[in-house]
Amino acid sequence: MAATPTGCHLGGSLSVTDILIAALDRTADDPDSEVVLSKGHAAAGLYAAMHATGILTEDPVPHYGAASHHFTGHPGPSVEGVRFPTGSLGHGAPYALGWALSRRLSGRRGLGIAVLGDGELQEGLVWETFQVAAAQRVSNLVVVVDRNGGQNDGMVADISPQPELAARFEAFGFETAEVDGHDVGALRALFDTDRAEADRPLAVLADTVKGKGLRPVEGKAASHYVTIDAARAAAWKRIVR
Amino acid sequence: MTLAGRAAYRDELTQIAEYDPRILCLEADLGGKGHPFAVKHPDRFFNVGIAEGAMVDMAAGLAEGGYRPFVSTFAPFAVLRAAESMKLALGYLGAGITVVAPYAGVSGGWFGTTHHCLEDFAVVRAIPGVTVAAPYGEAEMRAVVRRAAVTGEPHYIRTGRNAAPLSLPWVGPEPPVVNWDVHGAEPDRTCLVSVGEVGTELCLAVRRSLPTLPHAHLCYLDQPHLERAAAELAEHYDRFVVVEEHRQAGGIASALALLLPGREVSSVNAGESWPVHGGSHEQVLDELGLNEAAVWAALAPHEVPPHGAPATPLEQEDTE
Numbered sequence: 306m307a308a309t310p311t312g313c314h315l316g317g318s319l320s321v322t323d324i325l326i327a328a329l330d331r332t333a334d335d336p337d338s339e340v341v342l343s344k345g346h347a348a349a350g351l352y353a354a355m356h357a358t359g360i361l362t363e364d365p366v367p368h369y370g371a372a373s374h375h376f377t378g379h380p381g382p383s384v385e386g387v388r389f390p391t392g393s394l395g396h397g398a399p400y401a402l403g404w405a406l407s408r409r410l411s412g413r414r415g416l417g418i419a420v421l422g423d424g425e426l427q428e429g430l431v432w433e434t435f436q437v438a439a440a441q442r443v444s445n446l447v448v449v450v451d452r453n454g455g456q457n458d459g460m461v462a463d464i465s466p467q468p469e470l471a472a473r474f475e476a477f478g479f480e481t482a483e484v485d486g487h488d489v490g491a492l493r494a495l496f497d498t499d500r501a502e503a504d505r506p507l508a509v510l511a512d513t514v515k516g517k518g519l520r521p522v523e524g525k526a527a528s529h530y531v532t533i534d535a536a537r538a539a540a541w542k543r544i545v546r
Numbered sequence: 547m548t549l550a551g552r553a554a555y556r557d558e559l560t561q562i563a564e565y566d567p568r569i570l571c572l573e574a575d576l577g578g579k580g581h582p583f584a585v586k587h588p589d590r591f592f593n594v595g596i597a598e599g600a601m602v603d604m605a606a607g608l609a610e611g612g613y614r615p616f617v618s619t620f621a622p623f624a625v626l627r628a629a630e631s632m633k634l635a636l637g638y639l640g641a642g643i644t645v646v647a648p649y650a651g652v653s654g655g656w657f658g659t660t661h662h663c664l665e666d667f668a669v670v671r672a673i674p675g676v677t678v679a680a681p682y683g684e685a686e687m688r689a690v691v692r693r694a695a696v697t698g699e700p701h702y703i704r705t706g707r708n709a710a711p712l713s714l715p716w717v718g719p720e721p722p723v724v725n726w727d728v729h730g731a732e733p734d735r736t737c738l739v740s741v742g743e744v745g746t747e748l749c750l751a752v753r754r755s756l757p758t759l760p761h762a763h764l765c766y767l768d769q770p771h772l773e774r775a776a777a778e779l780a781e782h783y784d785r786f787v788v789v790e791e792h793r794q795a796g797g798i799a800s801a802l803a804l805l806l807p808g809r810e811v812s813s814v815n816a817g818e819s820w821p822v823h824g825g826s827h828e829q830v831l832d833e834l835g836l837n838e839a840a841v842w843a844a845l846a847p848h849e850v851p852p853h854g855a856p857a858t859p860l861e862q863e864d865t866e
Contacts, residue, residue: 339610381638382638382639388610389606389607389610389639390634390638390639393630393634395599396603396630396631396634398603399599399600399603399604399606399607400603400604400606400607400610401607402600402603402604402607403603403604403605403606403607403608403609403610403611403615404607404608404610404611405607406592406604406607406608406611407607407608407610407611407612407613408611410570410589410590410608410611410613411611411612417607430599430600430603433597433599433600434597434600434603434604436595436597436600437594437595437597437600437601437604440594440595441592441594
């Protein structure tokens, strides 16, 4: 999808894909659970993960960013399998919170899983939401932070660092878990954990690599948005790991 | 005087929730102690704290989960602080959320500019798919709340802070697109068009002095409703004075002027200045130049007040 005239948010899409595959695997057969990609700019990663897991039947690649197709650079509800519009950062967390609360009110055990970027944590709305989630003890809310260390203009650590992130979530009243964000098995285990007895929401800090799998761009803030030609795309596909 | 809009809303919603388990009530720390919904339906009442944006977005998740959430906070915080949440949740997503916004206009009086909202029509009417209502009086508020609950469609309901006068009567289950108040009115006169609590009060005051003037009251103000209202207005009159507690930019008069080409549409509004002084609602309105004298000025030269016409003050009664 980066090999189109529009290009795509490649680095963050590659960092979050394993998280999304694990989360979508968990929710695919559970209509009471919902995954919300709050960092909606990673739409290419979402479309790819949804297609890989069979949720999205149409191949998004030929149509990404194209006129008359709904695979826009930030996802919306016109895309099969996408419930909420995201891309303006911060909104996915409260959408997932509302979804999780609705399941609790209905006496169901589904999860609301919000997948955020670490740069996105600079939005005040997410902390407003975490405050509410903790106060209401919405234990079936799972917030996953794709901690790839980059954002649009550079590195999170240089722009607005987030020291003691786990402690921050703890202080807000969350359970926390830290995990390798590319260990799909470990992520699945976290998502499969029964939260019926929990009384706090869960924050999963998933350490990831921006541009994961493509050595030329791995870990580089410049991979945030990439436009490449077909030849480079073919070359990169040969070295992807 | 009847219940203030916000009190009527709370009572009506509490009653509706008795038989509709999908109804939820969310407040952002401005619902007051002893909220009737919280007393009657504590499991479906959520005071989320001072978190307006999160509240509207949460409501989107709740609506997608099968509920009909009503959220309420003061108009400036709902419309301006949570504007993007309203655009995305009520507009783009079309989630069945109702936002009830008291303290619209300058009804907060001495609370000052931060607590006033003279911009809400401009913002919310620009979001397609949202039904916009400014009920006048308790009966209209109750009817609008019922409509929102029954339809499950996105609604924005503007109201003031203070006790409200009696609603104008109407026939049918909900306020009509145009509620005609024309007893004693003559053809070929300037038609008063009232919007919201203050606009309607002022039009009624003018009509008490000059009953030959026709008066059209509008409760629903979103574009589809206004298009229908404009068609109905155009069938009967050629000259209109629209009275609204809103800025001129983005107000109802400007929308009607576009919908009524060839007709004369004048606006009486709250102007472009900032209400920086304290005082009662009426005193702040006077400072902004939104009063009966302004309506008469807009009616001139076609209509003039009868000799000795009283400049009826707005009746106000604070509720807290």
